Amino acid sequence: MRNSKGSLIRPMPLPQGASTPVVTPLSPSVVYASETPDALDDQYEGRVHGYTYSREGHPNADVVAARLDAMEGVTGGIVTGSGMGAVTAVLLGLLRAGDHVIGGNQLYGRSLRMMKEDLPRLGIETSLADPGDIDAMRAALRPETRMILVEVVSNPTLRVADIAGLAALCQEKGVLLVVDNTFTTPRAFRPFDHGADIVLHSVTKLLAGHSDVMLGWVGARDRDLNDKLRVFAVTAGLTASPFDCWLAERGLLSFDLRFDRAQQTAQALADHLAGLTGVLRVLYPMRDDHPDQTLARSLLGDQGCNMVSFELAGGRAAANAFTRAADGLSFAPTLGDVGTTLSHPASSSHRALSVDERAALGLSEGFFRVSVGLEDQGALLDVIAQAVAASQQV
Numbered sequence: 001m002r003n004s005k006g007s008l009i010r011p012m013p014l015p016q017g018a019s020t021p022v023v024t025p026l027s028p029s030v031v032y033a034s035e036t037p038d039a040l041d042d043q044y045e046g047r048v049h050g051y052t053y054s055r056e057g058h059p060n061a062d063v064v065a066a067r068l069d070a071m072e073g074v075t076g077g078i079v080t081g082s083g084m085g086a087v088t089a090v091l092l093g094l095l096r097a098g099d100h101v102i103g104g105n106q107l108y109g110r111s112l113r114m115m116k117e118d119l120p121r122l123g124i125e126t127s128l129a130d131p132g133d134i135d136a137m138r139a140a141l142r143p144e145t146r147m148i149l150v151e152v153v154s155n156p157t158l159r160v161a162d163i164a165g166l167a168a169l170c171q172e173k174g175v176l177l178v179v180d181n182t183f184t185t186p187r188a189f190r191p192f193d194h195g196a197d198i199v200l201h202s203v204t205k206l207l208a209g210h211s212d213v214m215l216g217w218v219g220a221r222d223r224d225l226n227d228k229l230r231v232f233a234v235t236a237g238l239t240a241s242p243f244d245c246w247l248a249e250r251g252l253l254s255f256d257l258r259f260d261r262a263q264q265t266a267q268a269l270a271d272h273l274a275g276l277t278g279v280l281r282v283l284y285p286m287r288d289d290h291p292d293q294t295l296a297r298s299l300l301g302d303q304g305c306n307m308v309s310f311e312l313a314g315g316r317a318a319a320n321a322f323t324r325a326a327d328g329l330s331f332a333p334t335l336g337d338v339g340t341t342l343s344h345p346a347s348s349s350h351r352a353l354s355v356d357e358r359a360a361l362g363l364s365e366g367f368f369r370v371s372v373g374l375e376d377q378g379a380l381l382d383v384i385a386q387a388v389a390a391s392q393q394v
């Protein structure tokens with residue numbers, strides 16, 4: 001192995017010891033060498049396991065995929081370079097021109113964009129419908145409908161999809177039910193147990209959890225679908241880098257604890273906000289005043305997750321004062337970070353909508369979404385209460 005003359009260029013292998021590392025090693029190698037052409041035959045023909053080229057697969061991706069597979073209760077899921085990579089693998093890897101797909105009407109912004117712009121450009125027809133309204137979904141079905149894509153809890157209005165009703169409808173019509181489980185996570189909801197055919201995640205958010213990893217995951221119950229997703233992801237270059245997978249694995253080790261803690265604080269924050277002057281309404285799935293309270297209980301039990309939305313009186317001026325006074329909380333368009341983040345849909349995620357379109361969703365200039373993090377509960381409630389008070393003085 002060692003080339004003392006220095007004429008060959010090859011790094012030194014790691015020294016082997018009698019002990020083993022307790023942390024998964026990072027394997028950034030793009031390519032994997034084989035002993036002989038025969039050995040490569042064995043590998044390609046499935047008699048032995050091995051890697052060849054990291055776009056096709058690598059150990060760190062397999063480690064993360066196996067963990068996420070277990071969390072969602074499926075085998076053969078794949079890790080993608082982002083949550084949108086997972087959405088793309090499903091929509092472009094499984095549909096063909098002439099097919100029709102229905103999306104939830106409040107999907108993540110880029111998923112909506114793909115439904116509205118990119119799929120039609122490729123000859124795939126799309127419709128949007130309210131995933132909490134089975135009659136509306138049924139009315140949107142066509143003979144060519146192949147797939148329904150929904151999120152369990154919508155962003156940022158936290159409306160709840162009728163997953164049981166959708167699963168029954170999809171089964172009746174032979175349509176694939178695809179669930180984006182990013183907001184709910186397998187800790188609160190396991191879509192395969194409720195009839196989903198395909199589940200996907202932005203691992204970037206709660207699962208990796210530290211805002212330092214861009215990653216997605218998608219898995220199907222059916223083996224052939226998983227194979228199709230994998231082949232398309234590899235061909236389209238949607239697969240993930242070893243470093244992101246390595247960091248994501250570390251994040252996943254503490255996911256359950258982080259989720260439980262953030263959720264507990266979110267419930268407390270929702271109840272606290274509801275009692276503050278200047279707060280017009282609070283949205284949290286476990287509150288009795290949530291519009292989908294019964295559906296939320298039936299799907300999530302008592303798990304309301306970590307997102308809380310609310311509306312301040314006083315419009316944009318109050319919103320500016322609120323973010324200015326919310327000392328130590330990032331006003332940043334993400335969710336699921338260890339730190340609490342604030343999102344203002346009217347100026348960020350939903351700015352492309354007209355005022356009327358936003359009004360139809362209930363998104364006024366005073367509307368905020370809070371992704372609750374791991375701060376001390378009392379400290380967080382105090383900062384937000386003080387920022388709400390400051391917002392009402394302008």
Ligand SMILES: *Cc1c(COP(=O)(O)O)cnc(C)c1O
Binds near residue numbers: 082111151155183
């Ligand atoms: C963020 C997000 C995505 C996209 O994930 P990226 O990792 O940012 O590509 C998809 N769906 C939902 C619900 C999200 O919140």
